[in-house]
Amino acid sequence: MDYKIKGYKPEKLFNFFEDICAIPHGSGNEKALSDFLVEFAKKRGLEVYQDNSLNVIIKKPACVGYENSPTVMLQGHIDMVCEKLASVDHDFEKDGLDLVVENGVLRANGTTLGADNGVAVALMMTVLDDDTIKHPALECVFTTEEEIGLNGANTLDKSMLNAKIMINMDSEEEGVGTVSCAGGMRYSMFKNAEREQNTGYILTLAIHGLLGGHSGMDIDKERVNAIKLMGRVVNNISKQAKLISFNGGTKDNAIPRECNAKLLFIDKAEADNAMTALKVISDELNAEIHPTEPNFVLNFELSNDAQTASTLCNAKSFINAICLAPNGVRHKNPNQGNFVVTSLNLGIADTECQPMRIVFAPRSSVNSLQEDTVQMLDMLADTFGFETQIAGRYPGWAFAEVSPIREAFCNSYKKLFNKDMKIEAIHAGLECGLFCDAMEGLDAIAVGPTLCDVHTPDEHLILDSFERFYILLIDVLASLS
Numbered sequence: 227m228d229y230k231i232k233g234y235k236p237e238k239l240f241n242f243f244e245d246i247c248a249i250p251h252g253s254g255n256e257k258a259l260s261d262f263l264v265e266f267a268k269k270r271g272l273e274v275y276q277d278n279s280l281n282v283i284i285k286k287p288a289c290v291g292y293e294n295s296p297t298v299m300l301q302g303h304i305d306m307v308c309e310k311l312a313s314v315d316h317d318f319e320k321d322g323l324d325l326v327v328e329n330g331v332l333r334a335n336g337t338t339l340g341a342d343n344g345v346a347v348a349l350m351m352t353v354l355d356d357d358t359i360k361h362p363a364l365e366c367v368f369t370t371e372e373e374i375g376l377n378g379a380n381t382l383d384k385s386m387l388n389a390k391i392m393i394n395m396d397s398e399e400e401g402v403g404t405v406s407c408a409g410g411m412r413y414s415m416f417k418n419a420e421r422e423q424n425t426g427y428i429l430t431l432a433i434h435g436l437l438g439g440h441s442g443m444d445i446d447k448e449r450v451n452a453i454k455l456m457g458r459v460v461n462n463i464s465k466q467a468k469l470i471s472f473n474g475g476t477k478d479n480a481i482p483r484e485c486n487a488k489l490l491f492i493d494k495a496e497a498d499n500a501m502t503a504l505k506v507i508s509d510e511l512n513a514e515i516h517p518t519e520p521n522f523v524l525n526f527e528l529s530n531d532a533q534t535a536s537t538l539c540n541a542k543s544f545i546n547a548i549c550l551a552p553n554g555v556r557h558k559n560p561n562q563g564n565f566v567v568t569s570l571n572l573g574i575a576d577t578e579c580q581p582m583r584i585v586f587a588p589r590s591s592v593n594s595l596q597e598d599t600v601q602m603l604d605m606l607a608d609t610f611g612f613e614t615q616i617a618g619r620y621p622g623w624a625f626a627e628v629s630p631i632r633e634a635f636c637n638s639y640k641k642l643f644n645k646d647m648k649i650e651a652i653h654a655g656l657e658c659g660l661f662c663d664a665m666e667g668l669d670a671i672a673v674g675p676t677l678c679d680v681h682t683p684d685e686h687l688i689l690d691s692f693e694r695f696y697i698l699l700i701d702v703l704a705s706l707s
Contacts, residue, residue: 243348248322252308295362299389302346303372333686346395361703375618392670404672406651409622415612427497435521438483441571442654452485457548469541478573543610623659
């Protein structure tokens with residue numbers, strides 16, 4: 227393989243990451259990468275286990291002098307969020323990623339990079355491959371379908387693990403140790419899409435160019451939600467129109483960047499009036515949004531000829547639900563620097579599936595507030611005649627007053643880089659909660675190199691940060707004697 231990342235050490239760390247990028251591994255499509263890890267372990271004579279959910283556990287014995295040290299779990303997920311620019315021709319089911327290295331930054335050409343959480347996979351492979359590293363007994367745990375509900379970690383038989391210490395490598399900022407996170411779920415609203423045939427003038431609407439982002443880490447950045455915005459636009463011009471389609475977002479845990487809608491007007495004069503109104507609305511939105519979302523675009527086009535189209539006769543309830551749906555930050559803690567406690571993201575709206583659906587990602591580190599969000603969504607669904615479903619529920623992870631692994635990372639970071647490591651809680655979901663919930667007394671931390679714009683086509687990895695994080699990791703492992 228002709229590797230593109232050069233000049234960084236250890237070379238195998240970066241080679242392994244490129245190997246991962248060459249294998250399609252979106253959520254639900256992890257078999258090839260899971261099998262690749264099993265073969266990797268077998269070639270090195272390591273104990274390996276693969277379950278029905280395609281989770282993989284690879285165990286490596288302790289080095290001499292570390293036999294009596296507590297077993298350490300290194301952990302990350304093997305699936306990635308598959309997002310791309312509309313203009314990019316890429317099949318995530320079949321194609322490897324087209325990597326671009328520029329000025330010390332690694333990205334993929336018009337798609338997500340999967341550094342979330344491919345960096346963890348490459349780090350574990352490097353540690354397992356190198357017999358010169360000093361370390362306690364290791365249990366490297368590679369989980370699946372993290373991005374769609376922590377499904378792999380939820381189903382994994384944790385009785386197979388003996389670890390007393392957990393190092394999760396799904397954090398996204400160098401020099402930061404995460405020690406608590408929010409719980410979450412996927413909340414879906416469904417309704418049968420009754421349709422009828424009508425002849426009229428077709429108005430096509432498209433919103434694109436928004437920043438999007440991670441529905442937990444970026445939810446407090448006031449980024450515009452394309453679905454909510456399209457609902458607002460349609461509601462302002464559709465009084466005499468029928469809704470043909472409304473589609474936005476692809477992942478409940480990604481702030482939607484794009485949304486498309488089609489409306490049908492029976493009367494040409496009404497269609498022309500809508501176009502006139504849209505020009506005013508477009509100018510207003512540009513003035514409102516461009517200061518923070520400079521690439522925002524609202525396109526609209528009216529077909530000249532009358533056409534026959536299938537329309538949704540219960541579209542009003544769908545648009546009303548979109549407009550009234552809660553979205554964004556709901557609660558902050560003023561005693562913790564206004565840390566986000568509770569939020570939700572309206573991530574998917576789709577009328578072309580049957581039944582049509584609206585999907586949310588609620589998050590909270592306080593169970594009672596999470597239940598309050600669920601009750602609010604239940605009321606919204608009941609008001610507009612939707613059925614509901616909750617899936618992928620996972621627990622939060624509480625802060626531990628005493629944590630030897632937290633202390634070990636702080637000590638190593640100070641020694642290596644002469645800076646203090648920052649310790650924080652995050653609003654994103656991490657698998658640590660599931661493992662700590664099942665393994666009594668597990669001492670956990672989440673760490674990682676610097677990743678930027680994850681869950682978007684702008685995702686990129688700072689390569690020297692990746693290099694430094696590896697140095698930190700092996701120093702911490704060596705200190706656990």
